[in-house]
């Protein structure tokens with residue numbers, strides 16, 4: 001009753017009514033939520049949707065992250081991961097080395113390997129096909145999730161194939177899912193400022209659409225907290241929601257706040273307040289995406305834990321290796337027991353899941 005009074009006083013009562021009734025919120029509602037300072041009210045409204053969709057548990061996955069190389073032909077202004085071939089910090093992993101790391105982690109119980117890398121100028125397409133085949137050969141139960149849409153276009157260029165032909169060739173080699181990276185913010189104004197030369201929003205969406213129509217799944221993402229406006233965040237979420245209406249192929253949404261240290265773009269780090277609000281607004285806008293996954297690698301476990309009451313229902317991965325965010329000085333690692341403790345303390349039951357969010361325990 002007290003909560004209801006607070007919600008009515010905040011001026012967001014009509015959005016709360018929509019959430020309770022399972023009705024879709026508009027772009028204008030999304031903007032009003034972003035502009036409001038009643039963060040606890042926004043979280044409480046998002047939690048209505050979170051608990052209806054995901055019940056009283058929060059999940060996590062045992063997986064291994066792998067970066068095959070950080071060598072990249074692009075120079076995204078927000079990125080501190082990509083390197084040129086001549087740089088001392090540039091690296092490449094061979095297929096055998098990757099297979100060995102994943103073999104060891106399979107023995108520890110992982111069910112997924114998650115692979116992304118830079119847009120390498122000279123590794124042949126055959127390298128990627130061999131990588132997927134060799135990893136998949138380790139265990140048919142291992143879910144191989146790899147490549148952003150941006151990498152897929154790069155591989156298509158290397159292979160002299162179309163994007164759909166490239167996806168089909170990788171699927172035939174054993175690729176199970178593609179990753180959601182590279183979406184950043186869809187607005188071309190923003191892309192020209194933070195990742196000039198990268199694929200457009202339409203290309204990113206078309207790659208995921210094609211993959212979904214092949215019967216496969218992927219995740220969708222947002223990189224926020226740099227130069228984007230709140231209107232551009234809402235536009236991004238609506239475009240993801242439209243594709244999900246069309247294909248139903250996104251399993252989850254994940255956001256990362258921009259980590260400015262050591263990047264060309266620079267600037268300030270997004271706050272925990274912004275992360276909680278962005279999470280809650282995304283939960284409300286993306287009414288057709290079944291799961292919201294935490295980004296504790298950028299936010300730290302404590303904010304991710306609080307976000308379980310702002311729309312999140314998944315703690316993500318145990319992340320046995322991470323190279324993309326750590327060069328910006330953001331470095332969190334967590335043990336399974338710590339993830340379980342954080343979930344339980346927030347009042348939810350910790351559950352292990354697979355890549356497709358099926359509960360395993």
Ligand code: SF4
Nearest residue numbers: 072074076079082118
């Ligand atoms: S974000 Fe990706 S494509 Fe852009 S520079 Fe970094 S590694 Fe390369």
